[in-house]
Amino acid sequence: MKKIINRPEDFVNEMLEGIYAAHPGSVKQVGEDPRCLVSAHKQEGKVGIATGGGSGHLPLFLGYVGKGMLDGCSIGDVFQSPSAEQMLAVTREINSGAGVLYIYGNYNGDIFNFDMAAEMADFEEGIRVESVVVGEDVASGAPVKAGEKNTRRGVAGIFFVYKCAGAAAAAGLSLDEVKRVALKACDNVRTMGVALTPCIVPRVGRPGFEIGEDEMEIGMGIHGETGIRRGKLLPADKIVDEMLSPILADLPFVAGDQVAVLINGLGATPLEEQYVIYRRVAQVLKQKGIEVYHTYVGEYATSMEMAGASISLLRLDEELKQYISAPADTPFFKQFAL
Amino acid sequence: MKKIINRPEDFVNEMLEGIYAAHPGSVKQVGEDPRCLVSAHKQEGKVGIATGGGSGHLPLFLGYVGKGMLDGCSIGDVFQSPSAEQMLAVTREINSGAGVLYIYGNYNGDIFNFDMAAEMADFEEGIRVESVVVGEDVASGAPVKAGEKNTRRGVAGIFFVYKCAGAAAAAGLSLDEVKRVALKACDNVRTMGVALTPCIVPRVGRPGFEIGEDEMEIGMGIHGETGIRRGKLLPADKIVDEMLSPILADLPFVAGDQVAVLINGLGATPLEEQYVIYRRVAQVLKQKGIEVYHTYVGEYATSMEMAGASISLLRLDEELKQYISAPADTPFFKQFAL
Numbered sequence: 001m002k003k004i005i006n007r008p009e010d011f012v013n014e015m016l017e018g019i020y021a022a023h024p025g026s027v028k029q030v031g032e033d034p035r036c037l038v039s040a041h042k043q044e045g046k047v048g049i050a051t052g053g054g055s056g057h058l059p060l061f062l063g064y065v066g067k068g069m070l071d072g073c074s075i076g077d078v079f080q081s082p083s084a085e086q087m088l089a090v091t092r093e094i095n096s097g098a099g100v101l102y103i104y105g106n107y108n109g110d111i112f113n114f115d116m117a118a119e120m121a122d123f124e125e126g127i128r129v130e131s132v133v134v135g136e137d138v139a140s141g142a143p144v145k146a147g148e149k150n151t152r153r154g155v156a157g158i159f160f161v162y163k164c165a166g167a168a169a170a171a172g173l174s175l176d177e178v179k180r181v182a183l184k185a186c187d188n189v190r191t192m193g194v195a196l197t198p199c200i201v202p203r204v205g206r207p208g209f210e211i212g213e214d215e216m217e218i219g220m221g222i223h224g225e226t227g228i229r230r231g232k233l234l235p236a237d238k239i240v241d242e243m244l245s246p247i248l249a250d251l252p253f254v255a256g257d258q259v260a261v262l263i264n265g266l267g268a269t270p271l272e273e274q275y276v277i278y279r280r281v282a283q284v285l286k287q288k289g290i291e292v293y294h295t296y297v298g299e300y301a302t303s304m305e306m307a308g309a310s311i312s313l314l315r316l317d318e319e320l321k322q323y324i325s326a327p328a329d330t331p332f333f334k335q336f337a338l
Numbered sequence: 339m340k341k342i343i344n345r346p347e348d349f350v351n352e353m354l355e356g357i358y359a360a361h362p363g364s365v366k367q368v369g370e371d372p373r374c375l376v377s378a379h380k381q382e383g384k385v386g387i388a389t390g391g392g393s394g395h396l397p398l399f400l401g402y403v404g405k406g407m408l409d410g411c412s413i414g415d416v417f418q419s420p421s422a423e424q425m426l427a428v429t430r431e432i433n434s435g436a437g438v439l440y441i442y443g444n445y446n447g448d449i450f451n452f453d454m455a456a457e458m459a460d461f462e463e464g465i466r467v468e469s470v471v472v473g474e475d476v477a478s479g480a481p482v483k484a485g486e487k488n489t490r491r492g493v494a495g496i497f498f499v500y501k502c503a504g505a506a507a508a509a510g511l512s513l514d515e516v517k518r519v520a521l522k523a524c525d526n527v528r529t530m531g532v533a534l535t536p537c538i539v540p541r542v543g544r545p546g547f548e549i550g551e552d553e554m555e556i557g558m559g560i561h562g563e564t565g566i567r568r569g570k571l572l573p574a575d576k577i578v579d580e581m582l583s584p585i586l587a588d589l590p591f592v593a594g595d596q597v598a599v600l601i602n603g604l605g606a607t608p609l610e611e612q613y614v615i616y617r618r619v620a621q622v623l624k625q626k627g628i629e630v631y632h633t634y635v636g637e638y639a640t641s642m643e644m645a646g647a648s649i650s651l652l653r654l655d656e657e658l659k660q661y662i663s664a665p666a667d668t669p670f671f672k673q674f675a676l
Contacts, residue, residue, distance in 0.1 A: 004611040004646075006575055014614045268606035272393065278356040298670075304610060307340060
């Protein structure tokens with residue numbers, strides 16, 4: 001295990017200590033628990049937005065706490081959900097009377113704890129909480145049908161949900177309206193990934209899975225969940241085509257649509273390669289008559305030292321375009337108004 | 339070689355094609371050569387700042403072209419200098435009458451070509467060009483003495499030189515004054531790195547050097563240049579102490595100093611580990627009575643998929659603090675006014 005860490009059991013708390021030390025004007029911890037993180041800029045009367053999840057995915061989840069995005073985040077061990085009590089502590093801190101929206105990925109541990117936290121917030125604190133669960137990885141389940149449970153994993157596309165809901169909350173919308181915007185973003189975002197190497201959970205000390213020196217896995221999840229096809233590493237354009245095709249077919253994205261694109265590096269894949277990926281994505285979208293409104297390229301949701309990337313597309317209408325274009329200022333994501 | 343690329347010989351141009359496609363409102367190419375990149379926002383009457391260097395270090399070098407930073411960049415093959423003609427094409431494009439400042443790293447190929455480009459700009463175009471060569475890696479040579487040649491490599495600390503000179507030029511200072519600010523930043527910045535794994539130049543197809551499964555090299559350069567010590571991988575705090583100690587002794591940084599800190603990931607090292615590194619840096623600086631004014635953590639100067647990190651410290655006076663605090667908006671680096 002080749003990591004720059006101290007004791008594996010101290011990894012998460014030492015990472016958090018570094019984050020609080022590096023960004024004292026942006027984020028702060030709630031009380032004595034470093035795993036409950038909130039924005040240093042509380043805005044009275046605004047709907048609070050909280051997220052949470054396991055460590056090992058920076059800048060997910062806590063990296064998006066700040067102006068124009070989220071208000072708080074609870075942090076678990078590597079790939080583990082934070083507790084309902086930690087979620088509740090964050091909820092209490094960020095509520096300023098307008099209620100709180102939870103936005104998090106579609107994982108059982110997180111669902112269980114966020115549901116419990118929402119109940120406690122209502123019952124014990126009288127805080128109204130609504131929840132939006134993001135699951136947009138087309139490799140991980142059938143298309144969602146109205147009224148049925150979504151079985152898809154939430155991956156990098158949650159960034160778009162944070163961005164739209166965060167901008168809506170910053171604009172002063174009510175809890176119901178912010179939730180509606182978040183759900184609209186969920187309905188219009190699709191993702192697919194590819195992994196080339198595994199990552200190592202520090203306390204485990206060995207790779208979570210094995211993959212051959214010349215292999216890739218299309219559709220693998222950010223915790224190493226099984227994808228849709230393992231095979232020989234292909235040229236970049238073929239990999240992109242294989243990921244993009246099911247994304248486009250799923251919504252479907254069609255000629256005349258306007259989209260925001262996120263090319264996300266999983267951790268060890270150089271930015272150069274992410275741009276080689278985007279080059280092909282832009283070519284294909286142009287061929288299909290789909291217009292790109294704005295593009296994000298970089299590490300937005302990682303798996304520590306995993307090599308690989310994901311592609312997320314968000315179909316835009318005028319409302320979502322407005323929220324994508326709004327400014328944001330967090331430790332990990334800064335954007336001037338587009 | 340496990341990379342998401344097409345033909346290795348197309349790597350650089352396809353990466354650039356992706357960059358132009360992703361950031362059409364921010365950067366554009368000069369004429370027919372994608373390796374000559376300039377800002378889409380030319381500001382008349384402003385001193386132009388150009389940089390350049392080999393590919394494989396994103397966001398170096400071209401990633402810092404934009405508002406409040408640089409105006410243009412010429413790009414070479416992986417780890418190769420661009421040509422003097424390419425530098426000249428960029429110079430011609432960004433000159434708006436106030437002259438041009440070259441800021442680049444201390445590598446022979448770059449020095450040779452930038453010197454030739456400066457002569458051609460003066461002789462053929464009547465454009466006044468000044469140059470600042472950055473070499474701040476304390477692992478790579480003796481401390482610089484007045485009047486002697488600097489043998490040190492330029493690494494991630496060049497970001498601070500870009501930031502200060504870019505803000506000075508944006509504030510309307512003259513070429514001589516912008517150069518003075520850039521030199522002041524050079525005089526006050528020091529860096530040291532550590533590498534855990536090699537990287538692979540696509541056209542070569544194999545690692546540039548070998549390093550054992552349990553080894554690290556303190557002081558290694560971003561092209562794999564030999565460092566000051568190779569040995570067993572140590573805990574993070576010990577690695578930081580071994581890097582920070584020669585940095586602090588070199589300037590020297592002393593109690594009462596105010597600094598900006600850059601923790602830079604070399605490519606494959608997770609952001610989590612970079613924060614574990616910063617945690618220790620903050621502890622040591624506090625012990626030494628050195629005050630941190632602002633901290634940057636992330637990938638600012640990489641070697642593709644190399645694992646490792648570097649620490650850069652910039653000693654601030656009131657003037658440099660003002661330039662560090664100024665806003666900037668480039669494809670890779672955005673900062674609201676501090």
